[in-house]
Amino acid sequence: MSNIFLIMFAAILTENFIFSRFLGICPFLGVSNKPSTAFGMGMAVTFVMTVSSAATWAVYHLILEPLHIEYLKTIAFILVIATLVQFIEMFLRKYVPSLYSALGIYLPLITTNCAVLGAALLNIQKGYGFGESVVFGLSSALGFTMAILIFAGVRQRLEIANPPKSFRGFPILLIAASLAAMAFAGFSGMSFS
């Protein structure tokens, strides 16, 4: 149980996907312009990442390992994730149309979100069991959602700021992200082991 807590704590705060691992920067900068869209993306990522952590764990340990073709994991995982996203999209469209219309546009983008593939690869690299993998996927995605939501709030303030001309847009966003990352670096000294 304490192990699960440690994994969650590390994945959400000390090793936050955005601010310390640099995974999922594209959606972080791309869809963080409004808190509502940021939340939609965060929820879609949480959903896909939790399911894909379970699926890729199963594929690796039940198919690739017995056949001794572990080196094919990158290809296998990206296919699993792409298929999964497709299935989730079809399932939601048919059975949960309200959620589908809320997540709709973000779902296809998730296939190429490096956070999802990154979580799958990290699960294998860290040698997590099935339960730990799912918890890691879920809490990493929650950390991602938290980061993107916080940043969406910061960005709304940036809209009305007046930086020098060359800094307008992307550069000032990165500098704001740097300040947020500094805040998250404060967690890095915390450890319970």
Add this chain to the structure above:
Amino acid sequence: MNNPVLKTMKEGAITNNPTFVQLLGMCPTLATTTSVINALGMGVAVIAVLTFSNLFISLVRKIIPKEIRIASYIVIISGFVTAVELIIKAFFPAIDASLGIFIPLIVVNCIILARAEAFASKNGPLLSVVDGIFTGIGFTFALTCIAFVRELLGTGRIFAASDGTGGLTLLGNWYSPATIFLLPAGAFLTLGFILAIVRKIGDKAEEKNHRKELRAHLDEAFGPVAAAETAGAGEVENDE
């Protein structure tokens, strides 16, 4: 610049630089630029994957059905990424250790998929290879610039090996290294400032071109004197 090969070269590496202009592939850009050696390793891996995937996709572009092209591209790309990953593991274990999961994550690097979709699927093999190599060089150049600043300010040295030894001491003992540049916050900060500088240079060049055009136009309409006056006025306005 009428030669399509030259044009592709220039666009890939400079005018359409994947990192500085198109802002693609931000994850590896931020994560692997803690040292120049890491950045070069990442850059060379991306050049290799980009060149081969562009070549292959360009060769099979007429066979792949339109509906499943993205999925097919991803499979082709991940094949080449796996090959590059195995080569790096076998011959450069130090680079593999410091780049970690960012080598397999080249699969989801948007630069590669973007070039496949925007260029290789519409052009012949030769041009696609040129585009792959030069877009890769543009990416490597951007990464090296960022890594140079981060490593220099973060450690006072550059070209240190992956384990932190060796390297060239550029800033002497008087400089106390600002470790923050090696941390994530420093990555965002450095990229933000470099993008602002790149944009400033771009704006200057554009303004210069614009003024040259204006002067030519005025020369044609009113003769050289009026044009010189206008250019002078533009100068004053600019100083404010």
